[in-house]
Amino acid sequence: MASSAGLALCGRALVVRGGSRFLATTTASSDDDGGLFTYDCSTAEKKSQENKGEDGQPVEKGSDTILASTFSKSGSYFALTDDSKRLILFRTKPWQCLSVRTVVRRCTALTFTASEEKVLVADKSGDVYSFSVLEPNECGKLELGHLSMLLDVAVSPDDRYVLTADRDEKIRVSWAVAPHNIESFCLGHTDVPVVYIFQLEAPRQQLVYKQQLSFQHRVWDIAFEENRGLWVLQDCREAPLVLCRLVDGQWQPVPEDATVKKVCTQLRGHWAMLEGSAGVDEGFSSLYKATFDNMTTYLKKKEERLQQQLRKKRHKNPPPGPNGQTKKRTDDLKVIFLLYTCCMNCKFFPV
Numbered sequence: 001m002a003s004s005a006g007l008a009l010c011g012r013a014l015v016v017r018g019g020s021r022f023l024a025t026t027t028a029s030s031d032d033d034g035g036l037f038t039y040d041c042s043t044a045e046k047k048s049q050e051n052k053g054e055d056g057q058p059v060e061k062g063s064d065t066i067l068a069s070t071f072s073k074s075g076s077y078f079a080l081t082d083d084s085k086r087l088i089l090f091r092t093k094p095w096q097c098l099s100v101r102t103v104v105r106r107c108t109a110l111t112f113t114a115s116e117e118k119v120l121v122a123d124k125s126g127d128v129y130s131f132s133v134l135e136p137n138e139c140g141k142l143e144l145g146h147l148s149m150l151l152d153v154a155v156s157p158d159d160r161y162v163l164t165a166d167r168d169e170k171i172r173v174s175w176a177v178a179p180h181n182i183e184s185f186c187l188g189h190t191d192v193p194v195v196y197i198f199q200l201e202a203p204r205q206q207l208v209y210k211q212q213l214s215f216q217h218r219v220w221d222i223a224f225e226e227n228r229g230l231w232v233l234q235d236c237r238e239a240p241l242v243l244c245r246l247v248d249g250q251w252q253p254v255p256e257d258a259t260v261k262k263v264c265t266q267l268r269g270h271w272a273m274l275e276g277s278a279g280v281d282e283g284f285s286s287l288y289k290a291t292f293d294n295m296t297t298y299l300k301k302k303e304e305r306l307q308q309q310l311r312k313k314r315h316k317n318p319p320p321g322p323n324g325q326t327k328k329r330t331d332d333l334k335v336i337f338l339l340y341t342c343c344m345n346c347k348f349f350p351v
Contacts, residue, residue, distance in 0.1 A: 005274050007233040008078070009223035010071035013092060015078065016233060016240075016267060018274035020064035022080070024095060025266055027225070027259050036266065037095040041066060041082045045100045062106070072112040077133060079119050081107035087121060089136050099136035103129065109152045113176075114159045122150035128164060128179070144179035146172070195219060195232075197251055211251055215242065229254075240267045240274065 008015040012026045024037040041064040062083030069080035071092075078090040085106055089098045105123040112119055112133070119131045126146035132138040148166040155162055155176065162179060165171045171186035197211040218235040225231065230244040230251060241264050243254045254260065267274070 004065050004067075005220040005233065005235075006066070006069060007221035007223045007231060008069050008071055009225050009231055010073075010075035011226060013071065013075050013078075014223075014231070014263065015069060015071075016274070017066045017069055017080070020066060020082065021270075021273040022066060022069065023266065023270050023273070024078075024092070025263055027263065029258050029262070038270070039090075039095075039097070040064075041080075041084070041086070041088065044082075044086065044088060045097070068107055068109050070111055072116045072133075073114055074116065077112060077116060079110055079112070081110055081121060087119065087131055087140075089119065089131075089133065101131060101137070101140070103140065108150055111153050111155060113155050114157055120153050120155065120162065122153040122164060124149045126150055126166060128153055128162070144172075144174055195222060213244070213251060237268060237271050237275070238264075240264055240271075 004017075004019055006017045008017075009027075012028050013024065014027050015022050015024045017023075020041040022039055024035075024039075026035045028035075044064070062085065065083040066080050067083060069078065071078050076092055078092050080088050081103060082088070083106060085103050087101045087103050087107070087110075089101075090096060091098055103121060103123065104127070105125050107121050107123045110119055110121045117133055119133060120143065121129050121131065121140065123129070126148055128143045128145070128150065129140035130143050131140045144162065144164065146164060146166045146168075148168040150164055150166050152165045153162065159176055161183060162174045162176050163171060164174070173183040173186070175181040175183060195213040195215075196209060197213065198207040199210050200206075201208055213232075215232065215234055216236075217239075219232055220235060221233045223231050228246060232242040232244065233240060234242060241260055243257055243260045244251045245254050246252075
């Protein structure tokens with residue numbers, strides 16, 4: 001969800017999204033574009049009930065920008081959510097839109113279960129809903145919730161656990177069959193402004209840091225492929241995709257790869273759907289919590305109150321003049337003169 005530009009990969013199927021559109025192609029070395037498929041969410045099926053979400057409240061109209069997308073495990077299905085609060089489900093062999101369903105709130109991430117029977121959708125309010133794949137028009141079901149916006153959702157390979165990461169630096173591991181039962185929490189993760197490579201050591205159940213990857217252009221998204229390749233989508237029209245592979249234990253870009261050239265050529269022909277995301281950082285701003293320095297605000301207001309009280313005190317008790325009591329005596333004489341003038345104008349004053 002971080003940016004309107006994104007990348008999804010499963011087997012030989014590759015999807016690049018930008019704005020309201022996505023382009024689906026294959027990483028096969030053939031130059032044949034017969035497998036090219038494009039879709040625009042702004043032309044998605046409109047339904048009479050689309051003006052209301054699943055909570056019965058009116059759905060705020062959005063820009064149709066794709067917020068998140070993913071393949072199922074086998075690559076047979078593809079799903080996306082957009083800024084208009086819709087979940088769109090596709091069959092990929094061949095490509096076909098199966099359903100357009102509304103969601104309660106704008107979504108930040110989604111994933112298929114390993115069995116490919118459900119799509120789990122995480123939204124900005126911290127809730128996770130499940131939608132049936134086998135019944136593509138069935139409404140969603142609330143599964144679990146956090147107190148903070150969710151950034152990602154995943155499932156274990158055996159569908160036993162649902163993992164959810166939120167903006168409060170914690171990851172929750174819940175039972176899939178009973179999400180209210182929490183297996184464990186993973187606490188303390190922080191921001192990382194670059195791409196890091198970690199290796200999972202299963203016997204020790206630890207993630208071990210291996211390498212940091214740096215690129216010349218801003219990275220929009222990354223995706224692993226089955227044969228240990230890493231695809232990187234970046235903000236560069238001439239080279240929008242970079243393929244990295246392991247060479248002597250280190251990840252390195254693959255130079256002059258025919259598959260990369262073919263897909264990059266296709267993306268350059270559809271660059272308009274990506275250039276709207278170039279140089280735009282608004283997609284990241286909502287991922288960071290707003291911080292408030294209450295003490296500074298309190299001290300500033302306290303100082304303003306003290307200054308106001310001091311000004312009132314000075315106005316009520318003006319300071320003495322340069323000759324000590326001269327100013328006070330002058331004020332007293334003015335009062336006496338005014339009293340005398342009033343009395344002179346009064347008919348009861350004896351002349």
